[in-house]
Amino acid sequence: MKWFWYASPETFFPLAGTIARICAVAAAVFAVAGLYVGFFVAPTDAQQGEVYRIIFIHVPAAWMSMFLYVLMAAWAALGLALNTRLSAMMARALAPTGALFTFIALWTGSLWGRPTWGTFWVWDARLTSELILLFLYFGFMALQASIEDRRRSDRAGAVLAIVGAVNVPIIYYSVQWWNTLHQGASVSFSRAPSMAATMFTGMILMALAFWMYSIAVSLTRVRCMMREEK
């Protein structure tokens, strides 16, 4: 099995550099294409007018914010189970990017909410659970930052990330029963998207751009960590 070949920092370092460079270029290309489709090709929304175009940032950022938390917890669990340094580094590197996307989703959401709902913030289920997700990211980063011993820091963070990941669905549903105003999901795997095809294309392109950006940035961060430790 060659699975563990790249688990060693020495062999992973050059590979990470190559992947990060490729992904950075891809992120730029996808972002330009996505923004072009979003701003010039996609039609104006019948109800919301031009303001809906913030969806091209908002929805992909919200997807990434949740997906990156799961990914971070998965890397952390892998690090805890297999005791591989690289997995813990990946978890550590993903946290700031995840927090950034959570913040972007909240920020663009409130800018979108002002003209359409008439308010920057409502205590709606999705907004609240996204806010709590941001707190969970902050908790993870604060815990890792306050432990100086690297090994303990990685493992403690892993336990917290796993507990948080178990809790996220519970938080999501508890808040949903509590209050909801946010529209349901516009896109799902089980049925055709309830929006124009060009809008959907723009959103997918932006999501791909965010994916590539996340990979590039977190791999670069992992490379920095490796340099620091040497």
Next chain:
Amino acid sequence: MVEIARALVCRDLRLALRRRADVATALLFFVIVASLFPLGVGAEPNLLRSIAPGVIWVAALLASILSLARLFADDFADGTLEQMLLGAAPLGVVVAAKAAAHWLVCGLPLVLLAPLLALQYDLPGPLAGMLALSLALGTPVLSLIGAIGAALTLGLRGGGVLLSLLVLPLYVPVLVLGAGSVEMASAGLGGQGQLLLLAALLVVAAAAAPWAIAAALRISSE
């Protein structure tokens, strides 16, 4: 195993009894926080009645956090914790017993005090009972989840503040369901659904949290 758990619970209760001031501080904190709200938002009875469940629940969360910082700290400082980690008793049982003792010392008094605070907020009798019941089901979950945070932040600088940052977001479901049950009951819809979910949360936490606490303790003390 039951013997070990019983011995540990008795030991922790005896320690708490010898240091009554520690327990009293957290309880007084609970009462004071709950008493400050009417001073801040005004004493309009209808308003007080509507915010009572939420305020008392939030005060209970904060009081629980306050007492959790010391859950493992004393045992860690005098080396008892190391003996517990090395001992033959399964660590999961040990930490479950410690969490149970924490609830008996810090959670149960909150449950008993809550109806009294509910009087301050002019909450009708059945709702005060509901509040106490929701706290009785919810505060053990707080002790169990909080113990994970206490174990992770053991021996860290500024552990108390960090603990609240880690644990408070995880408390959200308990808060939503606990305060929600009283609000549903006051709206005449019956809060049994929320109480059952809270009980389910307690079962899940009691089954899963001891493992996480034990893992966190091993990491913190190696």
